[in-house]
Amino acid sequence: MYKQYISVDEALQEIINHTPRANTEIVPLDQAVGRVLARDVVADTPVPSFAKSPLDGFAVRFEDVKTATKENPVALTVVEEIPAGHLPKVTLTLGQAARIMTGAPLPEGADTIIKFEDTSLVMSEKQHYEACGDKVTIFNVPKSAGNYAEIGEDINKGDVILNAGCVIEPAVIAVLATFGYAHVAVYTRPSAIVFASGDELVNVDDDPMPGKIRNSNSPSIAAQLQLWGANVDVGKIVQDQEEIIAATLIHALQRYQLVVTTGGVSVGDYDVMKDVFQKIGAEIIFWRVNMRPGTPMVVAKWDDKLIIGLSGNPSAAYISCELFVRAYVYKMQGRFDFWREPVTATLVEDVGKAVNQDRYLRAVANINQAGNLVVKPLAKQKSGILGNMIDANALVYVPADDNKIYKGDQVKVILLKAPKGESVND
Numbered sequence: 001m002y003k004q005y006i007s008v009d010e011a012l013q014e015i016i017n018h019t020p021r022a023n024t025e026i027v028p029l030d031q032a033v034g035r036v037l038a039r040d041v042v043a044d045t046p047v048p049s050f051a052k053s054p055l056d057g058f059a060v061r062f063e064d065v066k067t068a069t070k071e072n073p074v075a076l077t078v079v080e081e082i083p084a085g086h087l088p089k090v091t092l093t094l095g096q097a098a099r100i101m102t103g104a105p106l107p108e109g110a111d112t113i114i115k116f117e118d119t120s121l122v123m124s125e126k127q128h129y130e131a132c133g134d135k136v137t138i139f140n141v142p143k144s145a146g147n148y149a150e151i152g153e154d155i156n157k158g159d160v161i162l163n164a165g166c167v168i169e170p171a172v173i174a175v176l177a178t179f180g181y182a183h184v185a186v187y188t189r190p191s192a193i194v195f196a197s198g199d200e201l202v203n204v205d206d207d208p209m210p211g212k213i214r215n216s217n218s219p220s221i222a223a224q225l226q227l228w229g230a231n232v233d234v235g236k237i238v239q240d241q242e243e244i245i246a247a248t249l250i251h252a253l254q255r256y257q258l259v260v261t262t263g264g265v266s267v268g269d270y271d272v273m274k275d276v277f278q279k280i281g282a283e284i285i286f287w288r289v290n291m292r293p294g295t296p297m298v299v300a301k302w303d304d305k306l307i308i309g310l311s312g313n314p315s316a317a318y319i320s321c322e323l324f325v326r327a328y329v330y331k332m333q334g335r336f337d338f339w340r341e342p343v344t345a346t347l348v349e350d351v352g353k354a355v356n357q358d359r360y361l362r363a364v365a366n367i368n369q370a371g372n373l374v375v376k377p378l379a380k381q382k383s384g385i386l387g388n389m390i391d392a393n394a395l396v397y398v399p400a401d402d403n404k405i406y407k408g409d410q411v412k413v414i415l416l417k418a419p420k421g422e423s424v425n426d
């Protein structure tokens with residue numbers, strides 16, 4: 001017999017344990033943003049790979065200029081000009097300087113850069129420093145030598161600079177580009193399909209007759225999966241009939257890596273989802289999680305794939321998807337950030353009597369004026385409530401045995417999104 005009423009952590013662990021790793025594919029760098037890196041990136045060169053100037057000015061020998069002040073400036077002979085991208089030709093010796101631009105290689109013999117502003121050069125009308133001929137006078141110097149960019153000061157050769165599993169964000173693109181990754185190995189996007197079941201459901205573009213409602217779960221679940229990196233299709237609405245659902249699921253399982261259903265997982269006369277999972281030979285891993293909303297979720301294994309049966313109640317489906325399906329889709333793509341560690345926040349108003357089940361109250365988390373995280377549960381908490389989900393960026397954990405939690409209490413919070421700016425209600 002399968003497990004029942006397991007904790008959120010246990011349910012998450014089960015899902016993680018049953019997650020197959022996605023394949024890898026190679027994509028061009030300009031299509032890699034948002035994908036997940038499939039290989040570590042090791043620096044095959046130091047960065048910078050040559051010592052270079054961080055300023056527009058003069059490369060000098062510290063020894064020659066260290067006494068320079070406004071009152072006692074030091075004059076040097078300018079022996080060459082080094083633009084960025086060009087190699088120096090001269091090794092600096094006693095009393096010599098090279099005019100050098102930001103990013104240009106440091107000439108041999110130089111150990112210090114003096115910026116234009118600390119020299120006798122004046123700015124032209126066009127806001128450029130004038131040409132100086134073969135003499136420059138220095139009147140201000142750094143405290144010590146070495147104010148240039150050293151080889152490897154950014155990244156050392158051999159450093160593991162990116163780990164497989166990291167999400168390719170713009171900063172990651174910069175690193176990949178630096179090391180010549182015109183193409184990148186990434187995890188393939190998992191393929192998923194979402195089915196809604198229920199005789200009451202009509203398509204989004206249909207007018208619901210009395211007693212019917214539009215299917216809002218399939219589009220919202222599909223959108224969640226899409227945001228998390230999956231390639232998603234939305235299946236047709238299926239009636240609450242075992243044979244129809246069974247045939248639909250088998251067809252889908254042969255084609256997709258993940259099948260998500262919504263509806264029909266509770267104890268109603270037409271809640272047949274878990275029976276169908278068993279009928280098609282899937283092994284139920286658990287049914288019912290000790291949480292509200294989202295209690296009756298069912299997860300089954302078919303081959304090496306999971307079928308995740310979410311509740312039909314819109315916010316229950318949404319939250320279970322956030323907590324569990326997201327973890328599965330992330331883990332499939334080799335991501336490590338699938339587990340949301342709860343944070344502590346201060347409750348800004350009393351919460352009524354708890355039910356005999358762990359609750360996850362939809363809430364708004366803010367950073368208050370003092371810079372602390374505060375959280376305010378939304379007024380409506382029924383599982384069928386959909387309208388206020390757009391405001392929720394957090395879930396407040398209320399353990400079953402806590403009769404009441406009060407304003408000012410420290411509570412555990414799962415952040416679904418970043419906390420909002422300053423709160424007005426705390």
Ligand SMILES: Nc1nc2c(c(=O)[nH]1)N[C@H]1C(S)=C(S)[C@@H](COP(=O)(O)OP(=O)(O)OC[C@H]3O[C@@H](n4cnc5c(N)ncnc54)[C@H](O)[C@@H]3O)O[C@H]1N2
Binds near residue numbers: 196201216296314
């Ligand atoms: N006797 C009991 N009844 C219920 C229990 C229980 O323990 N004992 N659990 C309740 C809880 S908690 C939940 S959550 C719901 C779960 O219901 P199901 O997952 O079986 O979902 P349905 O019965 O199909 O629908 C529930 C509700 O959601 C609406 N719905 C369904 N699908 C969609 C969709 N695609 N888009 C929008 N809305 C949808 C549906 O019309 C129902 O109103 O069961 C409780 N019952």
Ligand code: MOO
Binds near residue numbers: 291316382384
């Ligand atoms: O588990 Mo249900 O989502 O509370 O109504």
Ligand SMILES: [Mg+2]
Binds near residue numbers: 264
């Ligand atoms: Mg039901």
